[in-house]
Amino acid sequence: MPVLTPADAADAQQMIAAAVAETRPLEIRAGASKQALGRSERPTDVLDVSRLRGVIDYEPSELVLTVHAATPMAEVQTLLDGHGQMLSFEPPDWRALLGAAKSATGTLGGVVACNLAGPRRVRAGAARDYLLGFAAINGRAEAWKAGGKVVKNVTGYDLCKLQAGAFGTLSLLTELTLKVMPKPETACTLVLTGLDDAAAIEALTTALNTPHEVSGAAHLPAAVAARASILRSAGIVGAATAIRLEGPPRSVAFRRDALATLFQALGPGAELGAVDTAAFWAEVGAVRPLLSPSRCIWRLCPPPASAPNLVTALKAQLPTAEIFYDWGGGLIWLATDGDDVDGGAGVIRSRLERSGGHATLIAAAADLRATTPVFDPLPPPLKALHARIKSGFDPLNLFNPGRMHQGL
Amino acid sequence: MLKMPPLDISVMDRRAEIVAALRNIVPGEGVIDSELERRAYDCDGLTAYRQLPLVVAAPQTTAQVVAVMRYCSQQGIKVVPRGAGTSLSGGALPLEDGVLLSMSRFNRILEIDIANRCAVVQPGVTNLGVTHAVQDQGFYYAPDPSSQIACSIGGNVAENSGGVHCLKYGLTTNNVLGVEIVTLDGEVTRLGGKHFDAGGYDLLGVIVGSEGMLGVVTEVTVRILPKPPGARALMIGFSSVEGAGDCVAAVIAAGIIPGGMEMMDRLAVEAAEAFIHAGYPLDCAALLIVELDGCETEVDHLVEAVETIAAAHGATSCRSSQSEAERLLFWAGRKAAFSSVGRISPDYLCMDGTIPRKRIGEVLRRVQQMEAEYGLRCANVFHAGDGNLHPLILYDANIPGQFEQAEAFGADILRLCVEVGGVLTGEHGVGVEKRDLMGTMFSDIDLEQQQRLKCAFDPDGLLNPGKVFPQLCRCAELGRVHVRGGQVRFPDLPRF
Numbered sequence: 001m002p003v004l005t006p007a008d009a010a011d012a013q014q015m016i017a018a019a020v021a022e023t024r025p026l027e028i029r030a031g032a033s034k035q036a037l038g039r040s041e042r043p044t045d046v047l048d049v050s051r052l053r054g055v056i057d058y059e060p061s062e063l064v065l066t067v068h069a070a071t072p073m074a075e076v077q078t079l080l081d082g083h084g085q086m087l088s089f090e091p092p093d094w095r096a097l098l099g100a101a102k103s104a105t106g107t108l109g110g111v112v113a114c115n116l117a118g119p120r121r122v123r124a125g126a127a128r129d130y131l132l133g134f135a136a137i138n139g140r141a142e143a144w145k146a147g148g149k150v151v152k153n154v155t156g157y158d159l160c161k162l163q164a165g166a167f168g169t170l171s172l173l174t175e176l177t178l179k180v181m182p183k184p185e186t187a188c189t190l191v192l193t194g195l196d197d198a199a200a201i202e203a204l205t206t207a208l209n210t211p212h213e214v215s216g217a218a219h220l221p222a223a224v225a226a227r228a229s230i231l232r233s234a235g236i237v238g239a240a241t242a243i244r245l246e247g248p249p250r251s252v253a254f255r256r257d258a259l260a261t262l263f264q265a266l267g268p269g270a271e272l273g274a275v276d277t278a279a280f281w282a283e284v285g286a287v288r289p290l291l292s293p294s295r296c297i298w299r300l301c302p303p304p305a306s307a308p309n310l311v312t313a314l315k316a317q318l319p320t321a322e323i324f325y326d327w328g329g330g331l332i333w334l335a336t337d338g339d340d341v342d343g344g345a346g347v348i349r350s351r352l353e354r355s356g357g358h359a360t361l362i363a364a365a366a367d368l369r370a371t372t373p374v375f376d377p378l379p380p381p382l383k384a385l386h387a388r389i390k391s392g393f394d395p396l397n398l399f400n401p402g403r404m405h406q407g408l
Numbered sequence: 409m410l411k412m413p414p415l416d417i418s419v420m421d422r423r424a425e426i427v428a429a430l431r432n433i434v435p436g437e438g439v440i441d442s443e444l445e446r447r448a449y450d451c452d453g454l455t456a457y458r459q460l461p462l463v464v465a466a467p468q469t470t471a472q473v474v475a476v477m478r479y480c481s482q483q484g485i486k487v488v489p490r491g492a493g494t495s496l497s498g499g500a501l502p503l504e505d506g507v508l509l510s511m512s513r514f515n516r517i518l519e520i521d522i523a524n525r526c527a528v529v530q531p532g533v534t535n536l537g538v539t540h541a542v543q544d545q546g547f548y549y550a551p552d553p554s555s556q557i558a559c560s561i562g563g564n565v566a567e568n569s570g571g572v573h574c575l576k577y578g579l580t581t582n583n584v585l586g587v588e589i590v591t592l593d594g595e596v597t598r599l600g601g602k603h604f605d606a607g608g609y610d611l612l613g614v615i616v617g618s619e620g621m622l623g624v625v626t627e628v629t630v631r632i633l634p635k636p637p638g639a640r641a642l643m644i645g646f647s648s649v650e651g652a653g654d655c656v657a658a659v660i661a662a663g664i665i666p667g668g669m670e671m672m673d674r675l676a677v678e679a680a681e682a683f684i685h686a687g688y689p690l691d692c693a694a695l696l697i698v699e700l701d702g703c704e705t706e707v708d709h710l711v712e713a714v715e716t717i718a719a720a721h722g723a724t725s726c727r728s729s730q731s732e733a734e735r736l737l738f739w740a741g742r743k744a745a746f747s748s749v750g751r752i753s754p755d756y757l758c759m760d761g762t763i764p765r766k767r768i769g770e771v772l773r774r775v776q777q778m779e780a781e782y783g784l785r786c787a788n789v790f791h792a793g794d795g796n797l798h799p800l801i802l803y804d805a806n807i808p809g810q811f812e813q814a815e816a817f818g819a820d821i822l823r824l825c826v827e828v829g830g831v832l833t834g835e836h837g838v839g840v841e842k843r844d845l846m847g848t849m850f851s852d853i854d855l856e857q858q859q860r861l862k863c864a865f866d867p868d869g870l871l872n873p874g875k876v877f878p879q880l881c882r883c884a885e886l887g888r889v890h891v892r893g894g895q896v897r898f899p900d901l902p903r904f
Contacts, residue, residue, distance in 0.1 A: 020889070061657040062764050062795075084663055121604060128610055129582050140889055142853045148831040150762040151575065152794040154568045154617050155832045155842075155849060156876065157858050158581060161613020165606070182663030205523050211546070211634040213702065251706030258703075303602035305523035330604050358607035376607035381595050385864060386608055392860030395889050404608065 003046045009068075009135065009143065009174040012049060016172065016398070017141035019045070025398045028168040030070035031105035034114060036098040038167055039374050040366040041402035050107070052174055060085055063151055064132065065180050069109030069173040076108050080180055088181040089126050090118030092285030097297060097363050109173050115165030118285035119216040119244070122208065122327040128164035130179045136163065136171035139394025149177045162389070168400040169408065170393035184246035189216065189272035189280060190259055191231070192241040197221065197308040197325070200241040203263060204328040205305055207243045210262070212255040216244030217328035218284050224324045227289040230280040236270050242284075244277060284326055287333050287362075295335040296343035296364040302357035304329035310355050317347045345372045352376075375404050383408075410457055410840055412874045416505045419485050423462060426485065430465045430507070433475040438513070440464035449490065449508050453555070454498040454841055456757075456811060461488070461502035466510040470588065470596060470626045473509070477624065478594035480507055486870050487592065489620040491531060491563030494555040496758055497839025499567060499619045499875060509624060511562050517541045518627070524602045526585055527632055531562025531625045535569070538630060547632040550577035553835070554743060562625045568617030570835035572668040572742075575793035576701075579835070581616040583631045589615060589623035592866050602629060614861065619837050621872045622865040639667060639701035640711050641738040644718045645692030645725035649673060650769035652694035655721040656792045657765060659698065662717060664710055667701035669793035670742050673772060676787040676800070677741075679748040686741035689725045696792065697742055699735070745789045746800065753785070753802035755811070759818045761825030762834035765795045774824055775799060782817040784810070796834035797825065823848050838876045846878050855879070860886050 004026075006012035019026055025043035029035065030050045050070050057066040060083040067076065073091065080086050091111040095104055112134075117126035133147025146159035163170060192203055200219035207214045218241075225231050225240040243259060245252050256271070263269065272280055283289065290297060302310050307329030314334070315321055321344065323334045336344040348359050361374045378386060383405070390397070390408050402408070419426070430439045440446055441463055451458040462485075467473045480487050486506030493500050502508045514530035517537070521527065522545055527538055535556040538549040552571035553559055559569065565587060570579045577583070586600030599612040606612060615622055646652040652671055659666065672680065672688075672695045681688040688695055696718075700710040711728050718726050729735035741748070749756050763771050772788060779786050785802040799821050803814040822832050822842060826849050832842045846855060855877060862869070863883035873880070 059764070059766070061661045062766065063660060064764075115605065115610070117605075125578070125582055126605060128605075128613055129578065138857060142857075144851070144853045144857045146850075146854065146858070148762070148849075150764060150795050150830050150834075152570060152579070152762050152791070152796045152834040153831040154570075154579075154835055154837055156838065156846070156855075157622075157861055158568065158613055158617040159858065159861070161581070161610045161616075162861070164613075165610050170609075182660070182665060185663070208525065209522065209546075209634055211637045211703070247702075248706055248709050250709055251703055254703055254705040301603045301605055303521075303524045305521075327604060356601045357603035358605075360607070378608055382597060382608070385591075385597070385611070388864035388867075389609060389611075389861060391887070392864050393857070395887065 001044055001046060003048050005048045005051060007051050009052060009137065012047065012052065012172060012174065013137050013141055013143055015047060016137050019398055020139070020141045020396060023396050025401050028172055028400055030107040030109055031072060033095050033100045033104035033106040034098055034110050035100065036363065037114060038403040039406070040369040043401060047172065049172065055079060056175065063180050064149055064177060066149060066175065066177040067108055069176050070107045073106040073108060073111065084183050085180045086183045087130065087178065088120060088124040089130055090120040090285060091116045091127065092118040093282070094286065096291055097287045099363070108176055112164050112176055113166065113168045113173065119218060119281045119326055122217055122330060123213065123215045128161050131160040131164050131176065132179050133177040134160065134163060134173050135175035136173050138171045139396055139398050147177065151179050167403050169390060169404055170399065172399065186249045186252055186274050187244060187246040187277045188252055188256055188274065189277045190243045190245070190256060191236055191270040191272065192263055192266050193236060193269060194238045194267060195241050196239070197311060200239065201305065201308045201325065201329040203241055203266065204243065206262065207259060208328045210259070212245065212259055213247065214243055215246045216242065216281050218242045219325040220289060221324065224289045224322060228280065228283055230272065230276050230283060234270060234272060234276060242280065244281060289324060290322060290333055290335040292335070295337065296340070296368065297362045298334040298336065298344065298348060298359055299362050300332040300334055300348065300352065300357065300359045301330060302332065302352060302355045306355045307332055310351060313351050314347060318344050342372045343368050349376060378405065412503065413880060419505045420462065427463050429479055430463060430476065433479065434465050434467045434472050438466045438468065440466065449493070449502060449510065452490070452493040452495040452498060452500040454496055454501070454839065457498050457501050457840060459502045459504055461508035462505055464508045464510055466513050468513045470590065473590045473624055473626055474594045474596060476507070476509060477590050477592050481592045481594065481868070481870060484868065484870065486873055488872050489624045491560035491566065492534065492558050494559040494563065495567060495837060495839060496760065497833065497837040497841040499837050499839040501840050503874065511560070511624070514562070514626065521602065522547070525632055526602050526629050528627065528629045529561055531565070531628055532560050535559050535561060535564055542632050543635070546635055548635045549630055550583050550633055551580050554746065561628050561630065565616050565625050565628055566618065566620045567837040570796070572670060572791060575669065576665050576667050577633070581613060584612065584616055584628060585631050586629035587612060587615055587625050588627035589625050591623045592868070592871050600629065619839065619872065619876055621862055621875060636667070636701035638704050638707050639699055639735060640707050641729045641735045642698045642711060642714055643688070643727045643738050644696040644698065644723045645689040646694045646696070646722065647692065647724050649694045649772045651722050652696050653765065653768040655696060655718055655723065658717045658721060659714055662713060664713060666698050666793060668697070668699040670697045671695065671790040671792040672742065672745060673788040675785065676745050676749065676789050679752050679787060680741035680745050683748040683751055684741040684744050686737050688741055692724055697738055749787050749800045749802065754804040754806065756803065757801040757814045757818050759799045759801065759821055760796070760833050760836040761822050761830055762794070762796045763825050763828050763830035765792065767828040771797065771824060771828060775821055778817055778820055782813050784814055784817055794834070795830065819845060840875055843876055844878050856886055863887065
C-alpha cells in the first residue's frame with residue numbers, strides 16, 4: 001500500500017496535485033488512532049500527514065491556539081495545561097474504543113475532522129464550536145483558508161462548521177486555529193446512587209435546569225457502573241448518576257451544597273474529589289465501562305429527556321444491549337452483541353426516527369461497517385445536497401471516499 | 409456607488425404578472441405592491457443604501473414559502489429574504505428586480521420544551537421575545553445583539569448575531585440546535601432538532617451566518633439556558649487605552665471569563681454620560697465595564713479578583729455595582745452608546761471589525777491618525793472580551809462628499825483590522841457593506857471555495873445575490889476542474 005508522507009503543507013499540495021492528475025483517491029491519516037471509525041471502504045493510497053505537526057502560535061491571553069493539523073493531542077494538552085488552559089469541549093480518547101494500536105496517537109486534526117466532544121459537550125459544545133479558522137487543501141489541489149485567528153468572526157460562510165465532522169471528505173486540513181478556555185480551578189462530582197434510568201434522567205434534567213452550571217451529567221446503570229474503575233475504588237455500589245461542577249473552590253462548594261440539598265430525598269449520595277472527578281469523566285468520555293472486544297458500540301443522540309423511554313423501547317428488541325447515558329440523556333452509548341446481523345442498526349434507527357435524533361456506529365468489525373451504514377442514511381434530497389457540497393470541495397471524490405456515506 | 413448584479417429587465421417588465429402570481433400563493437395583504445408601501449422595505453439598518461424592491465411577499469406558512477421559492481426559481485426571479493430589517497451590513501437590501509420575502513408574519517413561538525432546554529420558534533419572533541417567553545421559568549436566550557428588542561431570530565441565524573455576552577455564552581451558532589429551511593428549488597429540509605450534533609455534514613452550522621444566501625429559514629430550535637442567579641458589574645477608568653487593554657488581557661490570563669467585558673473610549677464615554685448620566689468618570693481615556701455572573705459566592709469572589717487586577721494595572725477609578733439598579737445603570741450608558749453618539753452628530757457609520765485584543769492600543773492610535781487625515785471624528789466602543797471593535801464614524805450626510813469620506817475612513821479601519829491579524833466583521837455580517845473588502849482577507853481561491861458551497865444550495869444564484877462576494881458567481885464555471893498557472897481567473901466575470 002503506497003503511503004505518502006508529505007513534509008509540510010506545500011509538499012502535501014503537490015502530492016494531491018499528482019493524485020488529481022491521475023484521479024487517485026487518498027485515505028487521509030495522521031496518528032492512526034481513528035482508522036476504525038467510519039465505513040470500512042478505504043482507498044489503497046494513504047496520505048499520512050503526521051509530519052504536519054507543531055505549534056504555530058499560542059496566545060493564552062487571546063484564548064487562541066494555532067497549530068499544524070497533525071499536532072498530537074498530548075502535545076496540545078501539555079502546552080495548554082502549562083498555561084492553565086484547556087480545550088473546553090473535552091476531546092475524549094477513543095483509542096481503546098476503536099481498538100487502535102498502542103503506537104497510535106490522537107491528533108488535533110483528527111479530533112476536529114470527527115467533531116469529537118466529551119462530557120462537557122452538554123455545557124460547552126463540541127469541536128465545531130471552537131474551530132475558529134483553518135488552512136486546507138481542496139480536491140483541486142488548491143490551498144485555501146476560511147475563518148480567522150480571533151475569537152469572534154462572521155466574515156464569509158462558516159466553513160469551520162462544515163470541516164468539523166466532515167471526516168476528511170472535503171479537504172485536507174493543514175492548519176487549525178482553535179479557541180481555548182481557562183481551566184476551572186477545581187471540580188467535584190456529586191454521585192446519586194441506586195436510581196433507575198427514568199429517575200436518573202429526571203434528576204440530571206433537574207440539575208441541568210438549575211443555574212448551577214453543571215458541566216457533566218451522566219448515568220451509569222448498576223452493571224455498567226460496576227465496571228467504572230473510579231466508582232469501584234470510591235466504594236460506590238449500584239447505579240450511579242453523576243453530576244460535575246467546576247469553577248473556583250468556594251463557588252463549587254456552594255453549588256455542590258445547593259444540589260445536595262435539592263436531591264436530599266434521593267438518598268445520601270457520594271462525592272468524588274477533583275482527582276477522581278478528572279479520572280471518572282475521562283473514563284466516561286472514553287466509553288470505557290462498555291468496552292468489550294466482540295461488541296458493536298453505538299452513539300445515539302436523541303432529545304435528552306426522551307432518552308429513558310427510547311432505551312426501554314430499544315431494550316425490548318435488543319435484550320442483551322447495555323447502555324449508559326451522558327449529556328443529561330443527550331448521548332446514549334449502546335453496546336450490542338456482535339452477533340446481531342446488522343449490529344442492531346434497523347431497530348435503533350427506526351426507534352430514533354420516532355424520537356428524533358441520530359445514531360452512529362462507532363465501533364464494529366470492518367465487515368459490519370461495510371454492510372451497515374455507519375452514519376444515518378440521508379433522505380434522497382439531503383443526500384443529493386451532500387453530494388453537491390462534496391463535489392464543490394472534492395469534485396473527483398479523492399478524499400476519504402465512502403468514509404461517511406457510500407458514493408460520497 | 410454600490411454596484412449590484414445587472415438588472416434583469418425581462419423580470420421587471422413582467423412585474424404585474426409576477427405580482428398576480430404571488431397573490432395566488434399568498435392571499436390577502438401578504439403581497440405588497442404599491443410603491444408607497446414598498447418604500448417601507450427599501451433598506452435595512454444600513455440606511456445609506458436604499459433600493460425599492462420589485463414586490464414584497466410576506467408569506468405566513470412554510471407551504472407558501474415553498475410555493476414562492478418554487479415559482480421564483482422556475483421563473484428565474486431573484487429573492488431577497490428579510491427578517492426585521494435591522495441588519496447593519498445591508499444583508500436585506502432589496503433588489504429592483506427581485507422579490508423581497510418578508511418573514512415578519514412568522515411570529516409565533518411554537519413550543520417551549522424546558523426538559524430539553526430548548527424553544528421552537530418561527531423566524532420572525534424577536535430575539536428578546538424568546539427570552540420573554542421563557543423567563544418565567546428561569547431561562548433566557550443567551551445571544552443579545554443590541555437590537556434584540558426588534559431583531560428577529562431568523563435574522564440572527566442569517567447573520568450569526570452576537571452581543572455583549574458572547575465571549576462566555578457564544579454566538580447564535582453556539583445556541584441554535586435546529587432549523588427548517590426552504591431552498592430555492594422549494595425543498596424543505598430540517599437540520600438538527602432538539603438533539604446534539606448532526607448525522608451528516610454540519611449543514612446547520614453552515615446555514616447560521618450564511619446571510620440569507622443558502623436557504624430561507626422557516627423554523628428555529630434555540631437552546632435556552634438557566635438564568636444566572638446573580639450578576640455584578642464593575643466600572644473601571646483608565647488614563648490610557650493601553651492600560652485598559654492590558655487589564656483585559658490580565659483578567660483573561662487569570663482564568664476569568666466575564667459575562668461581559670466592554671471598553672469605551674473618551675468620546676464614547678462623554679457622549680454616553682451626557683445622554684444617560686450613568687456616573688461614568690469623564691477624566692478617563694478608556695472605561696471598562698466588566699460583568700461577572702453566577703452564584704453570589706462566585707460573583708463576589710470574581711469582583712474582588714478583577715478589582716485587584718484593575719488596581720495593579722493603574723486603574724484611575726473603580727466602582728462595583730452594589731445593587732441590581734446600579735448594575736443596570738452601568739450598562740445603560742454602554743447600551744445607549746450608539747444613540748448617544750447619534751445625539752452629538754447628524755449621522756454616524758457603525759463599523760464592526762475584530763482584532764487580536766493585544767493590538768487595541770495600536771489600532772486606536774492609528775484610528776486617531778485617520779481622524780486627522782479624514783477630518784472626521786470617531787468614537788470607539790469595543791467588546792473588549794472578544795476583540796470586537798465598533799468604531800462609530802461621525803459625519804454629516806448633508807455636507808456633500810462627507811458620507812463617501814466616512815465610508816473610506818471605515819474601509820481603512822477594517823483594512824487595519826485585517827492587517828493586525830483580525831477580521832472584517834465580528835458580528836454584523838458582510839452584506840453589501842464589506843463585500844468589496846473581502847479580497848483583503850481572502851484570496852480568489854478562498855472566495856471561490858465559499859461560492860461553491862453557495863452553488864450546492866442555489867445553483868442559479870437567485871437567492872440574495874450581490875451580497876458577501878465581490879464577484880458574481882457562475883456555478884458551471886466554478887464546478888470545472890482545471891489547472892491554472894497564476895492567470896487572472898474568470899476575466900470575463902463582472903466585478904462589483
